[in-house]
Amino acid sequence: MIVRAAWARVRQLGQGVGADNWPRIIQEWLYPPTCLLCGDPGEMGLDLCPACAADLPRIAVACPRCALPLAADAPHWCGRCQIHPPVYSAAHAPLLYHGHNAAGFLVKGLKFARRQACARLLGTLLADSLAGRADPPEALIPVPLHPRRLRKRGFNQALEIARFVSARLEIPLAPDACRRVRDTTAQSSLDSARKRRLNLHQAFQTAPDLAYRHVAVIDDVLTTGTTATELARTLRRAGVEKVEIWTCARAG
Numbered sequence: 001m002i003v004r005a006a007w008a009r010v011r012q013l014g015q016g017v018g019a020d021n022w023p024r025i026i027q028e029w030l031y032p033p034t035c036l037l038c039g040d041p042g043e044m045g046l047d048l049c050p051a052c053a054a055d056l057p058r059i060a061v062a063c064p065r066c067a068l069p070l071a072a073d074a075p076h077w078c079g080r081c082q083i084h085p086p087v088y089s090a091a092h093a094p095l096l097y098h099g100h101n102a103a104g105f106l107v108k109g110l111k112f113a114r115r116q117a118c119a120r121l122l123g124t125l126l127a128d129s130l131a132g133r134a135d136p137p138e139a140l141i142p143v144p145l146h147p148r149r150l151r152k153r154g155f156n157q158a159l160e161i162a163r164f165v166s167a168r169l170e171i172p173l174a175p176d177a178c179r180r181v182r183d184t185t186a187q188s189s190l191d192s193a194r195k196r197r198l199n200l201h202q203a204f205q206t207a208p209d210l211a212y213r214h215v216a217v218i219d220d221v222l223t224t225g226t227t228a229t230e231l232a233r234t235l236r237r238a239g240v241e242k243v244e245i246w247t248c249a250r251a252g
Helices: 002-013 019-030 050-054 079-083 102-111 116-130 147-153 157-169 193-200 226-237
Strands: 090-092 095-097 139-142 178-180 204-206 214-222 242-251
Touching: 095 102, 102 116, 102 157, 102 214, 102 242, 116 157, 116 242, 139 157, 157 214, 178 226, 193 226, 204 226, 214 226, 226 242
Parallel strands: 090 242, 095 242, 139 214, 214 242
Antiparallel strands: 178 204
């Protein structure tokens, strides 16, 4: 009886879906989505309940160049980008980051508590906010970690997020396109823009056979933009014409 009821539930979940979606349907039946923020059942295949989804700190209006949140009546670009445009061509972030809001909880849960489910949710939210865009990039490049930092942490949070963005948007993932050649101090521990810039100077190196025209760099949070700037500068020197920065959240 239990097996028959379980199979009926799987068939119900799978009504109207293609054959390629059956592994996902079975997975959702075995491990039903659970909201990572409150513990209630998730919906739409996400580890997020409707109430928490509605309360996410989404960014409504942002500078298209640096993703800084703006007021609804603000100019097209923020004041800083009007005077000093960044090296990268565009930036996008669906959520507003604060250390104690939902975006901060998910980012820290992945980065410091190793909650891999947070990578799936953050990557899905980022991908869905970019769905249907014209002129997609040729490849997604996660911000690399230095091998020493990678061994200590055990995973690269940017790469884990990028896996889900790549799968959902069907854009190739290029994790080896760029590597970190200097084991720098954590940017969050530096108290000035100058120290952050010097800390990351020539910290990245591209693969010798890099041949992309348009790429998107994937990271968890965009704060001062120092990491994004240095990585974009490295990619531009290697011949990449257009570098976008895609992050799950943006510090305001």
